[in-house]
Amino acid sequence: MNKESEQRSKYGWLAIILFLAPWASLSAQIAPPEFLCVSNDTLRWDLPVVNCGPVNSYEIYASQNENGPYTLLASVTDLAIDFFYHDSPGAGTWYYYLQTNADCPGEPVVASDTLDSLIPLPAVLQSVSVENGNVVINWGESPSPEVVGYIISREVDGVGSVVLDTVFSGNTYLDTGASPGAQQETYFIESIDPCGNKSIVAAPHSTILLEASDFDNPCIRNVTLSWTPYIGWNSGVAEYRIFEAADSSSWALAGTVDGAETEFQYETTENGREYCFSIVAIQNNGDQQARSNTVCATAMINDPVETLVMANATVMNGEVQLQWFWNDNALIDSYTLQRAGANSNFAGLLTQPPVLPLSNQNTYTDAGINPSTESYSYQVLTTDACGVEMTSNTAATIWLQAEGQNGINTLEWTPYTNGQGTLQGYRVFRLEAGAPIELGFFDSNTLTTADEVDLSDPDQAQACYFVEAETMVEVGTDTVIALQSRSNLACAIQTAKVYVPNAFSPNNDGVNDIFRPYLQFGTPLAYSLRIFDRWGGLVFESQDYDQGWDGLRGTEPLNIGAYAYQLRIEQADGTLIERSGEIYLVR
Structure with a gap:
């Protein structure tokens, strides 16, 4: 605390104690002149109101030490006078307080505030803050008791500090003429007393621009x-x-x-x-x-591609149907579909601008490959209006292979692949009269199964199958859909079982008159039967499975004996069956 503040505190508490004393009343106190200020060695005050008795004089006490001792400097007996000039005070700071000398026996004498001969102490700016386009200036009060107001100034470019107003009440000022949205505004504050004395300018504060x-x-x-x-x-x-x-x-x-x-x-x-x-x-x-x-x-920005999901790659009718999703508010300049084989890298399938207005769900059919030969992977790439490229996840077809042997058709397939999908399991179907018959549901770890066929039923010589993956695919934020990804159609052909008789008797008795091989399953894709005599001469040839040898060369019946045969059968899957041996002709 500075000396002036301590003196104020000393006499202020004295006044309060006297004020609160039970034997004193407000009307009985001897009030001092209201000490206003000191300016150019002149003390100024407002006249007091004293009701307890006649006033004799106004007494002025002074000291060059804030803590005293104070001595009587002068008594002003002209009660209409409200000022006093301290003649030749010399160097240094003087401290003054005033009392009223009145005929009020037994009444307490109250001293005025203690003021010094210095200018007022400055206030402290606390903040300058922008509110609703205006600037609110807040400050703390000056510690000088004589201060009656505060001068608020703002810096103006090309002019300097310009006074805005003098505030006589409160410690907040609203500047409605500032432009805090266009420039940083700087503010100053000065304290002022009733004599017009002003403090030094407090450190400025500047707004945030x-x-x-x-x-x-x-x-x-x-x-x-x-x-x-x-x-x-x-x-x-x-x-x-x-x-x-x-x-x-x-x-x-x-x-x-x-x-x-x-x-x-x-x-x-x-x-x-x-x-x-x-x-x-x-x-x-x-x-x-x-x-x-x-x-x-x-914000006027180009909506980017935020969702880009290759949702499905499924085989239908020997073609691959693709399905992908993107956010339909994106500004997409072009997109590229890419395809990769099992042993090849991704390559462009097509590049083109999207159809407008943009659809959230999109499809494309790839008819340029054979999905029965391997698994194919797909992804979509986008380039938006800002040149930003994005690449989707990868989705792959399921490649199914089927093999028939010994009455069992064995099925094997590649796993479902989609980074956005969750596999629930696989359903396996067999076509019967063109209609799919479900053979079973298999968990996500199962990639093979077997189907037993009836060897006595020629219609089961060939059976065709497909697999469907049941999946849940996340195609957007909090959006999951159920999809089925189907494999290629794979057919299993049971190897034909061939029975070749070793003798026949073409005597027209209706029993064993024709030599012909017998197949366990159906009609072959290609068939050839050739018969030779003992000298290697060709005596019979047929490409018709239903046409056997009746023992004739043309129209000439041949003698009994051994003849050589050559049999060649090609199955629908390309498998060749070749047999050769001897057949005995008896009559």
């Missing part, structure tokens, strides 16, 4: 916030808090940066929404804060 960039760039989704540092606190800025409000919503804290930082990246802007931002400076080791101007703008 916030600016936002990249709002007008449709290809940048983040906003760069930059601001001027808050100036004024001796202890500095502890941190800056960044607040945002979208579409007139309430302010929400978007982030915090250190007090030395003056930039922040806001990265969640959405097209068409109005965003407002404001910065709040927090005083270091203090309880003050100051807000910047508010910056608002509507």
Whole structure:
């Protein structure tokens, strides 16, 4: 506490004690002149009201030490006089207080405030904060008791400090003429007493000027916030808090940066929404804060590709049907479908601009490959209006293989592949008269099964199958759909079992008159039977499975004996069956 403050405190408490004494009343106290100020060695006061008795004089006490002792400097007996000139006070600071000398026996004498001969002490600016486009200036009171007002000034470019107003009540001022959204505003404050004495100018405070960039760039989704540092606190800025409000919503804290930082990246802007931002400076080791101007703008950005999912690759009628999803508000310049074989890299299938208006779900049929030979993988790539490329997940077809042997058709298939899908299991179907018959449901770890056929039924010589993967695919945020991914159609052909008789008797008795091989399953794709005599001469030839040898060469019956045969059968799957041997002709 400075000397002046201590003296004020001393006599202030004395006045309070005297005021509260039970034997004294307000009307009986001997009130002092209201000490206003000291200016150019002249003391000025307002005359007191004394009701307890006649006033004799106004007494002026002085000291060059704030703590005293104080001696009577003068008695002013002209009771209409409200000033006193201290003649030749010399160097140094003087301290004064006033009392009223009145004929009020037994009544307490109250001293005035103690004032010094110095100018008033300055007030302390606490904050300058932007509110609703105006600037609110807050300050702490001057410790000088003679201060009756505060002069508020603002710096004006090209002019200097310009007085805005003098505030005689309170410690807040609203500047409605400032432009805190266009420039950093700097404020000054001076204390003033009734004599017109002004304090030195307190340290200035400057507002925070916030600016936002990249709002007008449709290809940048983040906003760069930059601001001027808050100036004024001796202890500095502890941190800056960044607040945002979208579409007139309430302010929400978007982030915090250190007090030395003056930039922040806001990265969640959405097209068409109005965003407002404001910065709040927090005083270091203090309880003050100051807000910047508010910056608002509507984000006019190109909506990017946020969802890109290759949902399905399924085989239908020997072709691969693709299904993919993207967000239909994206600005896509072009997309590319890519395909890869089991042993080849991805290559472009087609590149083209999307059909507008954009659809969330899209399909394409790939008829340029044979899905029965291997598994094929697919993905989609997009290029948006800002040149940003995105690649989807990969989805692959299921490749099914079927093999028949010894009355068992063995099925094997490649696993379902889709990074966005969750496999539930596999269903296996067999075609019967063109209609699919489900053979069973298998868990996600099963990739093979067997189907037993009836060897006595020629219609089961060949059976065709397909597999369907039951899946749940995530095609967007919180969007999951059920899909089936079908394999190619794979057919299993049982190896034909051939029976060749070793003798026949073409005597027209209706029993064993024709030599012909017998097949267990159906009609072959190609057939050849040739008969030779003992000298190697060709005596019979047929490409018709139903046509056997009747023992004739042309129309000539041949003699009994051994003849050689050559049999060649080609099955539908390309398997060759070749037999050769002897057949005996008997009559």
